Amino acid sequence: MTVGSRHASERFAALLTEGGMEKWAQRLKPKPDGLPPHIPGGTLISQEVLERRWQVLGLPEATCAELLDSHTRQQIGRYLQHIENFIGTVKLPVGIAGPLRVNGLYAQGDFYVPLATSEAALVASYNRGSILISRAGGATAALLNEGVSRAPAFTFTSFEELGQFLGWVLSRQDDIKRIAESTTRFGKLIDLQVSVEGNHLYLILSYSTGDASGQNMATIATDAAMRWVLEQAPVKPLSAFIEANFSGDKKASAQSLQGVRGKKVTAEVVLPAELVREGLHTSVERMVEYGRLATMGGIMSGTVGIQGHFANGLAGLFIACGQDAACVAEAAIGTTRMEATPEGALYVAVTLPNLIVGSVGGGTSLPSQRACLEILGLAGPSHAQALAEVAASLCLAGEISIIGAICAGEFTRAHAKLARGKQP
Template sequence: MKNPPSIISRAKYDFIDSSTIEKIESYHSKPILESQKIPLQDPYTLNGQKLRLNFIRQQLKTNVDYLAGDKIFDDNESLKGNIENYIGMSQIPTGIIGPLVINGSNAQGIFYVPMATTEGTLLASYSRGAKACRESGAITVITLQEGLQRTPTFKFKNLIDLGKFVSWVLEHKETFATITRESSNYAILNDVGINIEGNILIIKFEYTSGDASGQNMTTICTDKICKYIVANCPVEPVFWTIEGNTSGDKKATSLTKRVRGRKITAEITLLKEVVQSVLKTTPQLLYRQWRINVSGAVKCGSIGTGMHPANAIAALFIACGQDVACTGEASTAITRIEIDDNGDLYCAITMPNIIVGTVGGGTSFPTQKECLQLIDCYGPGKSGKLAEIAIALCLTGEISIMAAMSAGQFTAAHQKFGR
């Protein structure tokens, strides 16, 4: 192998570059016109559905024939690689919320976000949160890190054998980077980490995966690297497996300081008058509710302090053809709320494990493709945008649910919309 690429360990650190700051500072959101608002009348009638479909077609210039039911999926051959023993499609109600105004490092502008759910009240709550945000300005969103891990695990007879193995592995990092490039058009090996537990060795291979969510891609690359290691290393392990269950794949973990997928942070300062007029509460009550929620999260051993980011992640993932099992890791969130010197409410959310893709997986199926196209997130070069839309959506939901609880509206809202 000649001239292997250097491993760049940028996935280990939070980072904001100057061009991102300039891009965000230069963005100016425009007032939302009446014609840009989603038609809300006739929420449960065929006429209301048609009004919203016509709004999407005319305002967003997007084709939604499969979502509307005008076309039926019949390309069974395209299912290869996605499902076995196919019998048909599960139909989940899908709606849109917005406009959601975002000023991000990848996503900028107004977005009408599709959400698939059977939970009443959900879209109403996120719509209210989005309204409170846009009447206060744009949600600022910045992607801080990217990385996706596989953690193969090796067992040895003793520590001496393990030590010889580790020394050899660390001398061949650049070879592993070359194997990665030869195995995938998108994956890049960014880091190799070592964790030793007696005669057990866990190697963390950390990659970026382009616009794919990347689980299969990183598995294939890691498998080829491990087979190269076992065939060439000076000490053969007693046993090895492709994944030791320490990567955090499809589960909530306590590893909130590192990244899985993308680590992103978002903020908005809600004007006190908007808190009162839209959210029907006060900054003081909402801040008090957040403090209670954080305390409660600590008491119950919750991973993160979010109230329900899993609702946004699951609904968006189902609509947009993502791996819904990744809701387990992707919904990990740290929230922050404080009252500033003007009496306005600063709200922020940081999510270290947003794992999404805009190519591959279920993204090309008809309704999923249409939903991705609604937010201009279908195809190469769009996964960063989708991830930033996801966290902005989560922030609106956190704001809305805490406002409802702080003002005593939570039960009444579910009685009205969820029964």
């Protein structure tokens, strides 16, 4: 018997001891009757609707005041078209990492990066990495590619019908582009790819989206194009769906490293050996040794991409700056590489092919999030590309710092001290 099956048997036996099968069967049985009232109002945001929602919840006034404080009440109009069933706001601590010097194609200068998190040691780590990068002259960052995709799918009775439909679609690409772009002032259809599986057809439409992260823009444009195709095509599919899980939206996927979704950025820095010793309390050789070991660990565990903790910095940045936090699932895919230079310095590079970020639209207009973008100096139009380069440089800072802490034996001590106020 394996350890897993033994554990399962012991757990099942414990459940029987605690009440028997009849008790657990009753607890697990569907119970459709006696539902409490639903939350009223939907997209409406007003003082009256807020009071009705809190009445349904039936919680103490003190609980309401924590989420619906006076400042939030004064700004409720700012949350329209950002939330449904609105009841208040959640306040997270925001810390600053930096200065982070970035020498990018779009981002040029020293940036103080706001990070929203409740995880102690996170801001300290990114702050340390940012300062080290800046002392070395800054991160070189380059936005390599852009594109946001949506992948509708169609089913047919046979491959023959699929082929006829596909041939017609490929002959009408100019029309599809015109229809899709008619829904947006900023979006452009830049590519249309095809994948066939039996009698299933997937179309992958990729868009440039200007300064917006572009998820909704791509969806609305694709929907318009898809409706036109269904109306005009001489062969009608049995069924059609606006998205069939081929775009990589909000999930890690093998195709993430093969192209771009959002913005693809690479960032690099060379840290002199003395700076590694002084700032990280370790050596270039030990950092490179750890990099080899961690790369093999990632390969053997089957991770998509090889990196330490992109998600930590990106989640903090996304929440602070009004980005779609769920996109961290795909944005945090990428690679970290470390090498010793012939001069004995440490070369570190990160590449992130799926940075879904924007400086306009979505949550970027919310009060606190707009303020965080203003701290960066990247609020409003013409800043999305720079924001992506800063995000990649932030990830570079985080990789340097966390790997340095592990190599120096300081990783546990830092978390114990900063999260618990004591040495381990």
